Amino acid sequence: MLPTNNSAISPKTEVSSAPIPQFLKLWDGEVASPAIASKTIVFFDKTHGVFRSLLPLLDVFKEGKLSETVFSNTFSIVLSPNYKMSLIGLYQGQTKRFAVFDFQQNLSRLLPEFVKDAAWSSDSNQLLINHFEPQQETFYFSTANIDGTKESKILEIRLTDAVMFYAPKSAILFYQKPAPDLPSERFFNFDLKTKKLTVVDPTSIGPNIGGFGFDMLPSPSGESIIFSSTDQTGSKLSTFVFNLKTNRIVSALIRRRSLRPRDCLSNTGKAKFRAMIHSLNLISEPAR
Amino acid sequence: MKIYAVNSGYDAISLAISPEKDFVVFVNQADQALYRMSLK
Numbered sequence: 001m002l003p004t005n006n007s008a009i010s011p012k013t014e015v016s017s018a019p020i021p022q023f024l025k026l027w028d029g030e031v032a033s034p035a036i037a038s039k040t041i042v043f044f045d046k047t048h049g050v051f052r053s054l055l056p057l058l059d060v061f062k063e064g065k066l067s068e069t070v071f072s073n074t075f076s077i078v079l080s081p082n083y084k085m086s087l088i089g090l091y092q093g094q095t096k097r098f099a100v101f102d103f104q105q106n107l108s109r110l111l112p113e114f115v116k117d118a119a120w121s122s123d124s125n126q127l128l129i130n131h132f133e134p135q136q137e138t139f140y141f142s143t144a145n146i147d148g149t150k151e152s153k154i155l156e157i158r159l160t161d162a163v164m165f166y167a168p169k170s171a172i173l174f175y176q177k178p179a180p181d182l183p184s185e186r187f188f189n190f191d192l193k194t195k196k197l198t199v200v201d202p203t204s205i206g207p208n209i210g211g212f213g214f215d216m217l218p219s220p221s222g223e224s225i226i227f228s229s230t231d232q233t234g235s236k237l238s239t240f241v242f243n244l245k246t247n248r249i250v251s252a253l254i255r256r257r258s259l260r261p262r263d264c265l266s267n268t269g270k271a272k273f274r275a276m277i278h279s280l281n282l283i284s285e286p287a288r
Numbered sequence: 289m290k291i292y293a294v295n296s297g298y299d300a301i302s303l304a305i306s307p308e309k310d311f312v313v314f315v316n317q318a319d320q321a322l323y324r325m326s327l328k
Contacts, residue, residue: 008293021326022326023298024325026324028321031315032302033302034313034322036305036306036313039306041324043313046320222294236317
């Protein structure tokens with residue numbers, strides 16, 4: 001549910017009085033991390049550094065601010081699954097820091113310096129943290145409360161630039177972010193309950209799957225992922241849906257240039273629906 | 289499988305689908321602005 005800070009909502013902004021066309025520009029300015037909470041569209045207005053909302057009312061959109069707090073020098077914005085908070089990555093000088101901003105309380109909490117990266121749990125109650133110890137130059141995953149307290153170490157890792165997801169059903173998915181000479185040929189699935197670490201090697205799944213341009217996104221159910229990879233030249237991009245239970249590819253979705261799973265897959269998590277997009281060729285198919 | 293738009297000219301990132309699956313919002317890579325695409 002959205003925060004109910006009605007006082008922060010301005011009277012109205014009329015975007016269009018005509019019937020809504022297939023494509024409609026909703027906000028002119030730099031935008032990050034749009035999401036849809038029920039019928040309300042929420043997003044971060046990068047130009048002004050504030051979170052905004054747009055509520056469709058017939059053929060107009062009522063504009064609101066989710067808060068008056070201005071955030072500058074941001075490098076990432078990740079809304080919590082319940083849309084009540086946001087993880088904010090921001091620069092403090094040259095240092096990357098993370099903060100959690102609560103829309104309802106209009107309160108920002110800076111996370112400890114050891115937080116190299118963070119991700120929401122599916123219930124928005126916890127954070128998965130990539131914890132960096134500079135003295136020992138070690139990384140480990142931990143879970144913590146959303147203010148960074150009550151941290152609990154989970155797993156030591158040897159990845160210097162891990163991309164991680166706190167998937168539902170108490171699983172952590174992660175992989176090393178690929179670099180030109182360092183392909184990501186496998187990803188890891190760690191079950192928090194059984195403490196079992198599963199290594200999945202996409203190159204063993206099928207031919208012509210490299211790990212140079214590797215990207216992944218778990219489905220909200222946590223049962224499958226979409227991933228894509230390219231060869232060393234950045235071509236031969238292949239995208240797959242992979243079932244984590246059966247360790248099998250469900251479908252090879254599309255073989256086109258510039259498909260980005262993290263950008264292109266969205267899933268309501270309630271209905272069985274999967275959609276992907278490439279140059280706005282939007283395709284949907286029932287989840288399997 | 290259903291295709292909703294072809295060669296629209298948009299390069300869409302950061303997509304989100306409405307719970308009723310009747311529209312999508314996205315950021316257009318070129319101008320970083322927010323767009324809505326109807327799925328009806």
